[in-house]
Amino acid sequence: MTPQTLPDWHWSEDGVNFHTRKWVKPEDLNANGTLFGGSLLRWIDEEAAIYAIIQLGNYRVVTKLISEINFESSALQGDLIEMGLGATRFGRTSLTMRAVVRNMITRKRILTIDRLVFVSVDEQGRPTPHGFTDVTYDRDRMPREHPATGTVSLP
């Protein structure tokens, strides 16, 4: 039997680091029994919002743009998938990210999104400068204000 060749599998790919894993459950499937694209996009949007908060130091971030989404393969119930994001551009008020999702079982890419743009906004929802120009790999920009109260200063 010919040995199966599997693609190289690294925790990082083109600056995209894979942190979040999901287990595909029955409620995540479409009528064909494969992973529903809408579930996947909801997970990515949430992941990207958290990433933007960590990078821009502001709880108030909004999704501005999601570029072309290229679904390359799918996943079945019980598969494990992993999602990765990498910052590609820090603007004045915005952050652009790239997203890759891959199937840990088949080792195939599920999708790529070249540009997800999030904008840092103020209390009135107006774009506000974030002042950052590069990626942090730490938690040094975490907002000090508590999201539930808006007033408590966290340690």
Ligand SMILES: CCCCCCCCCCCCCCCC(=O)SCCNC(=O)CCNC(=O)[C@H](O)C(C)(C)COP(=O)(O)OP(=O)(O)OC[C@H]1O[C@@H](n2cnc3c(N)ncnc32)[C@H](O)[C@@H]1OP(=O)(O)O
């Ligand atoms: C007390 C605490 C309470 C808080 C407790 C929260 C706690 C837990 C947080 C959970 C966080 C959830 C976050 C979920 C994520 C959503 O679900 S958000 C919902 C979906 N998104 C929206 O509703 C946004 C609606 N759009 C807007 O409000 C306005 O378009 C925006 C985003 C404020 C931008 O306004 P605008 O007039 O276009 O602003 P503009 O100055 O022209 O551009 C701003 C930036 O966007 C860029 N931009 C504009 N258009 C484009 C485009 N077409 N393509 C690329 N870039 C563009 C610009 O280049 C600019 O970037 P910079 O050059 O400054 O870097």
